[in-house]
Amino acid sequence: MSKRDEKRQAYTSMLIPQTQTDLQKPGDKVCGNCKNFLESSWSSDGRGACNILKFGSNIHSQPPVYILEGKDGYPTKTLHDASACKYYEKMTFVDKDGYECSDPQYRRVMRQLQDKE
Amino acid sequence: MAQAALKNTSIEEFEKKQEWWWAAEKRRSSRLDYLRKAIWKKGAIGGLYAPGVKTDLEQAVLTTNMARSLENAPDPYVVKSAKIFAHVLDNKTIFITDHAQLVGYTGSLPHTMNWNPSIASILNAEVFNDPTSIPDPVDKNQAVIQDIVGYWAGKSDLDKMMPVFDMEDMMKMLSGSIGWGVPLARGGYSNKDYEYLMTGKRAFQEILEEIDKKIDEADELVHTPVANKEIALMYDKLNNWEAMKICLEAGIRIAKRYARLARIIAENFEEDPKRKEELLKIAAACERVPAHPPRTLQESFQYDIFIQMMSRTEAIEGAWPCRPDYYHGPYYDKDVNIDKTLTPEEALDLVGEFLIRAAEVCQFKPKFAREGLQGIDGTWVWTMGGVDANGRDACNDLTIAFMQAARLVRVANPTFAFRWHPHVQDKVMREVFECIRHGLGYPSIRHDPILIANAMHWHGHPIEEARLWVHQACMSPNPPTKHGYQPMRMANATANCAKIIEYVFTSGFDKIVNMQVGAETPDVTTFKDFEEFFAAWVTQMKTIFSILVRSVNRARVLAPTLTPRPFLSAISERSVESGLDTLDPSIARGNAWITAFTWVENADSLAAVKKLVFEEKKYTMAELKEALDKNWEGYEEMRLDFVKNAPKWGNDDDYVDSIMLRCLDECAKFSKEIKCPCGNNWPILPENVSGNIHYANIVGALPNGRRLGDALYDGGISPGPGLDKNGPTAVLKSCGKIDHITQGRAFLLNQRLSPTQLAGEKGYQLWRAYMRTWADLGLDHVQFNMVDDSTLRAAQKDPEKYQEVIVRVAGYSAHFVDISRKTQDNIIQRTVQGLG
Ligand code: SF4
Numbered sequence A: 001m002s003k004r005d006e007k008r009q010a011y012t013s014m015l016i017p018q019t020q021t022d023l024q025k026p027g028d029k030v031c032g033n034c035k036n037f038l039e040s041s042w043s044s045d046g047r048g049a050c051n052i053l054k055f056g057s058n059i060h061s062q063p064p065v066y067i068l069e070g071k072d073g074y075p076t077k078t079l080h081d082a083s084a085c086k087y088y089e090k091m092t093f094v095d096k097d098g099y100e101c102s103d104p105q106y107r108r109v110m111r112q113l114q115d116k117e
Numbered sequence B: 001m002a003q004a005a006l007k008n009t010s011i012e013e014f015e016k017k018q019e020w021w022w023a024a025e026k027r028r029s030s031r032l033d034y035l036r037k038a039i040w041k042k043g044a045i046g047g048l049y050a051p052g053v054k055t056d057l058e059q060a061v062l063t064t065n066m067a068r069s070l071e072n073a074p075d076p077y078v079v080k081s082a083k084i085f086a087h088v089l090d091n092k093t094i095f096i097t098d099h100a101q102l103v104g105y106t107g108s109l110p111h112t113m114n115w116n117p118s119i120a121s122i123l124n125a126e127v128f129n130d131p132t133s134i135p136d137p138v139d140k141n142q143a144v145i146q147d148i149v150g151y152w153a154g155k156s157d158l159d160k161m162m163p164v165f166d167m168e169d170m171m172k173m174l175s176g177s178i179g180w181g182v183p184l185a186r187g188g189y190s191n192k193d194y195e196y197l198m199t200g201k202r203a204f205q206e207i208l209e210e211i212d213k214k215i216d217e218a219d220e221l222v223h224t225p226v227a228n229k230e231i232a233l234m235y236d237k238l239n240n241w242e243a244m245k246i247c248l249e250a251g252i253r254i255a256k257r258y259a260r261l262a263r264i265i266a267e268n269f270e271e272d273p274k275r276k277e278e279l280l281k282i283a284a285a286c287e288r289v290p291a292h293p294p295r296t297l298q299e300s301f302q303y304d305i306f307i308q309m310m311s312r313t314e315a316i317e318g319a320w321p322c323r324p325d326y327y328h329g330p331y332y333d334k335d336v337n338i339d340k341t342l343t344p345e346e347a348l349d350l351v352g353e354f355l356i357r358a359a360e361v362c363q364f365k366p367k368f369a370r371e372g373l374q375g376i377d378g379t380w381v382w383t384m385g386g387v388d389a390n391g392r393d394a395c396n397d398l399t400i401a402f403m404q405a406a407r408l409v410r411v412a413n414p415t416f417a418f419r420w421h422p423h424v425q426d427k428v429m430r431e432v433f434e435c436i437r438h439g440l441g442y443p444s445i446r447h448d449p450i451l452i453a454n455a456m457h458w459h460g461h462p463i464e465e466a467r468l469w470v471h472q473a474c475m476s477p478n479p480p481t482k483h484g485y486q487p488m489r490m491a492n493a494t495a496n497c498a499k500i501i502e503y504v505f506t507s508g509f510d511k512i513v514n515m516q517v518g519a520e521t522p523d524v525t526t527f528k529d530f531e532e533f534f535a536a537w538v539t540q541m542k543t544i545f546s547i548l549v550r551s552v553n554r555a556r557v558l559a560p561t562l563t564p565r566p567f568l569s570a571i572s573e574r575s576v577e578s579g580l581d582t583l584d585p586s587i588a589r590g591n592a593w594i595t596a597f598t599w600v601e602n603a604d605s606l607a608a609v610k611k612l613v614f615e616e617k618k619y620t621m622a623e624l625k626e627a628l629d630k631n632w633e634g635y636e637e638m639r640l641d642f643v644k645n646a647p648k649w650g651n652d653d654d655y656v657d658s659i660m661l662r663c664l665d666e667c668a669k670f671s672k673e674i675k676c677p678c679g680n681n682w683p684i685l686p687e688n689v690s691g692n693i694h695y696a697n698i699v700g701a702l703p704n705g706r707r708l709g710d711a712l713y714d715g716g717i718s719p720g721p722g723l724d725k726n727g728p729t730a731v732l733k734s735c736g737k738i739d740h741i742t743q744g745r746a747f748l749l750n751q752r753l754s755p756t757q758l759a760g761e762k763g764y765q766l767w768r769a770y771m772r773t774w775a776d777l778g779l780d781h782v783q784f785n786m787v788d789d790s791t792l793r794a795a796q797k798d799p800e801k802y803q804e805v806i807v808r809v810a811g812y813s814a815h816f817v818d819i820s821r822k823t824q825d826n827i828i829q830r831t832v833q834g835l836g
Helices: A005-015 A111-113 B003-008 B011-016 B019-025 B028-036 B059-072 B077-091 B121-129 B138-152 B157-164 B167-174 B202-222 B230-269 B273-288 B297-314 B322-338 B344-360 B367-372 B395-408 B426-437 B448-459 B498-506 B532-562 B568-569 B573-578 B602-613 B621-629 B637-645 B656-674 B689-697 B728-736 B761-776 B788-798 B821-829
Strands: A035-041 A047-054 A073-075 B187-189 B381-385 B414-422 B442-446 B495-498 B594-598 B684-686 B748-754 B780-787 B806-808 B813-814
Touching: A005 A073, A005 B167, A111 B230, A111 B780, B003 B019, B011 B077, B011 B532, B019 B138, B019 B297, B019 B395, B028 B344, B028 B568, B059 B077, B059 B138, B077 B230, B077 B297, B077 B568, B121 B138, B121 B157, B121 B187, B138 B344, B157 B322, B157 B532, B167 B442, B167 B573, B230 B297, B230 B573, B273 B297, B297 B322, B297 B344, B297 B568, B322 B381, B344 B594, B367 B594, B381 B395, B381 B442, B381 B728, B395 B414, B414 B448, B426 B761, B426 B806, B442 B448, B442 B761, B495 B498, B495 B689, B498 B532, B498 B602, B498 B621, B532 B594, B532 B602, B602 B621, B602 B637, B602 B656, B602 B813, B621 B656, B637 B821, B684 B748, B780 B806
Parallel strands: B381 B414, B414 B442, B495 B594, B594 B684, B748 B780
Antiparallel strands: A035 A047, A047 A073, B442 B780, B806 B813
8 A cells, every 4th residue: 555545544534524414412422522532723623633542543443443653643523432432531621611712622612512511 | 881971971081091982982973883883793702703693594505505406407517606606696685774874794684694605514514513603593503504514515615625635735734733724715815806896997787798798709719610729628718707797697686686675665664864865875876886887985885895795605705805095085085075975074974884894794714713813703904005006105085084984983803004105194194193092903004115025026016016905814915906916815824833843843743733744854852053953943844834835726726627716707807808717827926925823933942942952051952852842841940041041032132033034034935936826936924813822722832931822922023922121122123134025925013002102292203203213124014002901901800891992913903802811811911112
């Protein structure tokens, strides 16, 4: 596989826009309310990456694949189901109303996550 | 303020207390007072919109329904786009605000923000995710939004573009760490070809006739008994012309709907004869423009508003490039001075309302834009003053009327930028100063001779065109001419420059977003001298700039076919003439620039490393790397050393100033190596809007002593807040060492002055003396905050009482209460300079 192909495989999921089903209410455990999720500061449509797991991980496979070494983070989305992820850590939201400016780690103003509180 | 207190306090008393907002409220006409209070504040407060402001679903639904119905239609894409545009204009709800003399709004109701779902699917998901702005009934509308999000997933401009960008560049951009904005032709800042459109020679009907002639000629050509490449390409041009016609005709039709509405109200509902007459005047204006060129000031403003409304139907516009005193000035002169059909007071009402109509405009924006432009919807930086194509003073009575109207209506957006040149009359400068003294934070002052030379140097604009320049966004000049005007400045060539120095320490790995973004330069601890260190800085700079520029270039090349703009093309001479989409690089001269956010940290950091690590050897590079890795935690004494004992930009200290010049030299050299698809250069433009706050949590610890989370410096070349210790002249001298013609496209300088010191005639003379030094040193820009700390602190404690206090944030102004606490604190921290 060329390096270009590898990158394409790694990142394709990040390029797929939110669909109608993505906006349904998620389960209790999603990447978006995990401490290790880093929301992209470029948009708040749900794209982001995991701060612990590296590229090549897959929390949705059976069994989940956890890669902890490597340079690039594991791309994931706010509403991705994290029920199977053993690194999930529930976070506390510190800026609940969202009127303060971005802190990618602690500000999730997304409607679906608010509904969960 | 209680009504009684407002009534019992005189204008003079308010002015003495420098409570300019109350004085303005008492001074302005009852019409302006009503209109000013009738608009909704649309700028986001920090990350979210103010309560009550709602996303408008009307355009989204109309666009989606029309797109669905056209799915199997045999039309080319550009014609489909035009038909969708026309469908929205034909069916959108229109309204006329009581007492208004000007009409036209982007949304369907005054409290709404329009939303065009065909542009960026990320934006669509944000509409759904936003917890506050979905209109009632929320459940029902959520379902509508979900349907729209679903339909456009994979079909929006951004989704069409993403797969054809370089994947790796795209991911780095998506991380949000080095850049801002999207590389889209329908999302950024589009200038207009005002020389074609606003000089009274033509409007939509006349353009339609020009297009018909072109179509007839082309039709004849394609049916000649030859076959060649020209004919093969001509069919695309015919499609473009057809699309342009659809847009122009729809533009005329919506104006006629406004005319009809005004007439219906006047003839059936209005009882006040004076208002009836006003409504009939609105009707007459909308029957005239945009079909034909305006005849009066009211028609001229109306024409302008319609063009902006239509442009904002077609695209997400983050700016409002224009030069209203220059293009509307002849109508003011005719109505007020020659025909005397308007008194100066009546004209002032119209000018004030024109500002108010612009202030209410809003489109739903993504998070990075809401945070980076807190308190406003976009940078409506209106260009005033300057010279004409022959180099003569272009200031006129309308320039003065705009300054006066701004002080009466006190909107934060639009703001003005005044093109200063040596022949500006004192009476005009006094009006400019009064706006600054009244704490509006605008006009910013631009050095016309420098910027005209700069436009010729960087982009090769001929002098007659360069002299006509307008602000394309906050800062960058662009001539509104046939080949000079830039149809879209795509905001993602906006670099978060503090990352350049950060990546020197991490070999390009971004620890915040957990990914290799910059170049893999050698381990910083292996550098033997400052030269090696600086070479790594240059490599990181080139890498970051190139990632951003590559995607904009790619988007620009693809735009004419993937994301055409038939309406904008229809009002551009070069497209009407050629049949090519206005984004086609082959018919434009090019006017690209890289906005350099968070720039000055580089000079201060490089100076600190040079002095404390390489020269004094007080710390090893390994120690510094470790301290930065730990975000200075456990290294406070060392951090303070880097803050206090390393030279800082803005103090006329050659040690650090020469490093700043060296960085700019490297960028300038590189700016001529990287080219836009028009074949032109990519100069840098250091400025910040409120990116210094947005990026606070994205930029790691830096060698200037900054920690992750601390606000970054506020201006393009402004010294760090509180770090300019040697007074205002030293700041000017440092900034004056930069060659503002050849080292970059423009350089933003924020200054805070003391309102007490600048009171009265003495204050004006002090300011003039300061401005003379500024001009002599050849700076291209300066802007002022003139609200004292005590007022700002009081406003933080009691925001209700200080709703009207305006401050200069960076390239724009905002109401102080509409920006986040962090940004407020950052403004208070800026050094107040004493003059004289
Ligand atoms: S749930 Fe797992 S994959 Fe998702 S952010 Fe948390 S640790 Fe990472």
